[in-house]
Amino acid sequence: MRVIIIGAGEVGYQLTRSIVAEGSEVVVVDKDPAKLQRVSDELDVATINTDGSSPKGLEEAGAANADILLAVTDSDETNMITCLLAKSMFPSLKRKIARIRNLDYYRNEQLLRKESLDIDPAICPEIEVAEAIVRLIETPFAVDVENFEDGLVKLIGFRVPDDSSLRGVAFKNLPDLDPPKNFLIGIIERDGNVIIPTGNDRIKSGDIIYMPILKWEVGDSVKFLGASVKPAKKIMIVGGGRVGFHIASIMEAQADVKIIRLVVYGGDRDTCHHEA
Known part of the structure; x- marks a missing residue:
């Protein structure tokens, strides 16, 4: 190409x-x-x-x-x-x-x-950054989130903690843990390398596992992973630029959002302006 x-x-x-x-x-x-x-x-x-x-x-x-x-x-x-x-x-x-x-x-x-x-x-780079941040706010247990089909399908990256029930489990044995119906791990990121898992591969702590999940099945996957999701109710954004504005615009219907704009006067002190 x-x-x-x-x-x-x-x-x-x-x-x-x-x-x-x-x-x-x-x-x-x-x-x-x-x-x-x-x-x-x-x-x-x-x-x-x-x-x-x-x-x-x-x-x-x-x-x-x-x-x-x-x-x-x-x-x-x-x-x-x-x-x-x-x-x-x-x-x-x-x-x-x-x-x-x-x-x-x-x-x-x-x-x-x-x-x-x-x-x-x-x-628009600023909108792309804002939407990426919002995806992580909406899915706080994830280290990476990408949306497909207008958000109906999410590709979620989850870092496996030391105390995870998935730690040490071979892929061929995942059904024994009774995962959600459509649960699928497509890729593992380990030590900077990408692995397409086979049945004999085992999940290790620190792995980032990537899963395609339907929007309405995220809750079931979160429960299976043992992660906790608490929706953000109050959000403080430091910086009133384009990215901060776009984040506030997207999130204002879901949470109480406050922007702090830092303005420097005379180069010797910061003054904070709060905007609803």
Whole structure:
């Protein structure tokens, strides 16, 4: 798979590192040679020092032969123009993904739909972070939670404690513990390694086990795991920025949320402002 990444900032760098690790071919485009230097020094990818939002820049990057375009500069407008140019000039480029922080753009389905900019999907980093935090707040026994099918299915990562009844149990013997009907452990993360378990593998304390669980069956799985879930009723968020605001917006119907915004006056003291 050939991927073009427009923007070599921190987001672009991290995306490049992850995509390269998956074995894909990546071309990174940016106007800033210093940012490109970091990418080329640390990652085995091609870099092009040009304006990726221009027709010439996209041509130089090989957009005609690319599978995916990721526009992740720090300018929403640049990212959207890049996707629009790619749609007009390179119809064979089927997937265009853009980083968009302005909520007026991000939530405008008419603007982003296939007939317009054809961005699928638009990604707002602050919302992604806020939603990840909310998932952990809603599932406090987990170390990782991903939602699928609009939250109907959850992939939950649970760290096995020393006193767990699962400790030392072979997978082939799990049915003896009378697990919930659809209980399934798909992956084990152990000492930084990913294991696809077989019947003879045993669960160890400290393992992170990943389980796909239907939303309405989370309670049964929690009970089986011996974990405790107490819904958050009071939440304090330190920081009134975009991420804090998004978390409060999502959680305000479920809990009493208070934001503490820290403002520094004259560089010598912090003053806290409380916002409901």
